[in-house]
Amino acid sequence: MAGLRWFWTQLTSMRTALILLFILALAAIPGSFIPQRPVNPIRVSDFIADNPGLGEWYERLGLFDVYGSPWFAAVYLLLYTSLVGCIIPRIAVYARAVRTPPPRTPARLDRLPAHAEGVTTASEPDALAAAEQWLRARRFRTRREEGAVAAERGYLREFGNIVFHLSFVLLLGGLAWNTLASYRGEVIVVEGQAFSNNLTQYDDFRAGAAFNPTQLRPFTIFVDAFTASFETGPVQRGAAREFRADVRTADPGAEPQASTIEVNHPLRVDGTNVHLIGHGYAPVITITDPQGNVATSGPVVFLPQDGNFSSLGVVKAPDARPEYLALEGWFLPTAVVDEQGPHSVFPDALVPELFLTVWAGPPREETSAPESVYSINKDDLAQMTTAEGAPVAFRLAPGQIVDLPDGSTVEFSDWRRWVKLQVSSEPGLWLAAVSILLAIAGLGLSLYVRPRRLWVRVADADGTTRVVAGGLDRTDTAQGLGDDVVALARAAGVAELAETPAVTDTGAELFGKQGVG
Template sequence: MVSLARRWWRWLTSMRTALVLLFLLALAAIPGSLVPQRNLGIEKVDAYRRANPDLSRWWDRLGMFDVYASPWFAGIYLLLMASLVGCLTPRMREHATAMFRRPPTAPKVFSRLPAHAEVGAAALPAAEAAKVIRGTLRGFRVDVRTEDDGSVAVAAEKGYLRETGNLLFHFSVLAVLVGVAIGYGWGWYGNRLVVAGPDHAFCTSVQQFDEYGLGPRLTQADVPGYCVELQRFTAEFTEAGQPTTFSADVAWSGVDGEQRPYQLEVNSPLRLDGANVYLLGHGYAPQLRYTDRAGRAQTAVVPFLPADGMLTSDGVALFPDANADTRTGARSKDAQVGFAGVYVPTVPAGGPPGISAHPTERDPAVLLTAYRGNLGLETGVPQSVYALPQRALDDGRLKQLDTPAKLLRRGEAWTLDDGSTLEFLGTQRWITVAVRHDPGEPLALAGAVAMLAGLTVSLSLRRRRVWFRVTPAPGGCQISAAGLPRTGYDAFEQEFAGLVNRARDATGAAGRQADSPTAAATP
């Protein structure tokens, strides 16, 4: 059992396994970009569910709507963390030792190395010539040794920081993974659709979020209390309908209750102590007033969700208190009213009225279909506020009226068959915001920056070694040189020739200038 565990540990901590796991992690992150994520926009997830009901059931089982919190994604990055720790720790220890190790001694036979040359004879003592040569090796880590036969060897090494960059890169990957793990354990998020106006302000408690998620190390009491109100939203578009600017004027308050203004934009989130507020999306909320057959009016501001780039929006307006008993106030069981349809910011001059011609409100209208019956809201079963109750439609408790769909422009009213009326009063703007706290974000950002720095160092440096041997001779000394690139380095021959020429000039050795190691070998 021990030997089997040791073999598995060696396999897990190999660099090949780490690369495979890193590749699997990149593949596992792809669905997070292709499938809408709950923590980024619940309304997009709901729209995807409506468009793909059968596929969405499988995505739910596989955790595709919350990829980065799924067990299978967590399993991959935990294995990758263990693999990186296991393979980098011994390499770090070896590299720390090598950083302070003297350059290796000169080989006995220089001609066996890929680059070698005869510098020539110099009229200097061997020790003095070695000292002069050492001064020419700028940027190299140099060591001078006296050999047994009296020769002086100058060993030089350069590019040893390449391994430092390599290790920095891999430890940075580990730092990013640790940052993700910290964010998952101690981070939280909440999404909310906010309609303009003080009546629709919200506070950052989990009960007021449309969708939220808490890290396993947090409780609801750990979420800081802030309140946010949308005062005004401005969007500008080109004539072709392409967005140019989005800006939301919000007011926020903390525990002191003092309201502070802020202009929220896509790339300018509201940064608070312990939370950040991000602008995600926007749309229109039609304001509808329904007057039932008893003359009681109800007004609803209902957000409609965009279905295309021109902000053609789908939604429903439900009036469960319509036609209630005038004596007891009890809700009706068969005369509740709902409307479903689309909101069009700009009704096209020609073509179907249910598709907007421009996202700006130039000729706004709602195209609605009326339903009457039992909305089934008293059953306690959760249901979407952006669609009619499907169960009530399926079992016939809620039925569509025979009256055809009606297009209402601002200020127009629609009289139904029982004398009740629906008026389109106008619209208000809404935005979707994400309130997030990720304590691992600084570590992940620092890891990403260090990763780029380590990769740059690792790819730009080339490790190489150079040796000079100064042998005592009558009237001075004889100098020879050799070099060895430790990694692929096409310019090493030219660099080596330049070192030989500098050594020749500095020592005054007899010989001609060399452009390559081959030329340097024939003075």
């Protein structure tokens, strides 16, 4: 038991809490430099492929998921326990201090660093009553004694310290709650299409360990239009000026409501945030096989590769017969062909064109294995060639059709824009934000509230009523202490002071010996 008591005492000391906080900060550093699997699994896979030996050790140490590793959780829980163990006893001590009356008046007030004395014409009861009234008007707690009044204020300083430390507990709790219960998903939606908040609809989805699919609020977002405008003048040509998605949102069985999503102005639906984080182009392409059957038709998402939105993409026609067909190439919103080859010179669709090559092969058996929609598995495919043996490559503008050597046709009928939406729920962020505000408020109280104790004694001696006032300040500065002592003496009726305090020492080291303040 003695060992456990010693361990608990060490763990709940403020020194240990500070050490653990420093260790937690150091432990978080690898998460900023090493790719993290929950955020970017592709970068993690690439890192392991490029550095197999180092990647194996990183995997063993949990460095690819720092914030979800057992050692990080252990430090986090120890810090949380240490802070709670530090704060609860302080709260108990503070509660007793608030209920405890101000400490009794010292026998020799003239020995205090700040003191003043003089003679009053008022009677002893009247002088004490006037002094007590003056103290109460300045928010001092008072204690009436025989021939004296003791007073104290500044309890909010310790309250501020407790609030400041308690805010760290709330902050850690809020971050833990958010990490466990939050989710974030991303989905690309083409103009004219819709997205329903369902796991199967997301292109990418990440969630905490405590996430439950029932947390997903049932709603649908219809993307009616996306507006993008760019600077066309000579200065900052091509710079973004406006990105706006006009959408409609609908709950099950309800009428859709029109809304707008802009950068830094997310849409909030039933406690869920919907951010606009990306956009691009989706050319509308139709592939017809040699029998005249439409193998595929519709908008195809192309991913931008540069600031002028030169976009790379593939079009797959697995239902084409007699051969499987796939197109690969570029969509250029403002196409130019020069010595650099085909490229876009402006991000807006001023001269949109497609530059494609064709791959063909035997029909593939459909399986449940996932396959990327942004790349082609070319294992059993060959590039289609002309009768002369040259690879089939062509250039299309909107409305044009090209005939392929096998009798198939490719039509580029139109283009649309797509938007990338991020749907997220972070239930613990409000608690983290509140804790930060509490920390600022607590720090302000602890810095600007000055604990102070004042005493005044009134006694009849040799036919006169003599007043002695004194004070102590808990802080190391003496601002206003001498003035308060003088004002207290004058409030008791002293017209002329026998001694005016020149405060050079606040008596901070004596403050605790007079009681808890």
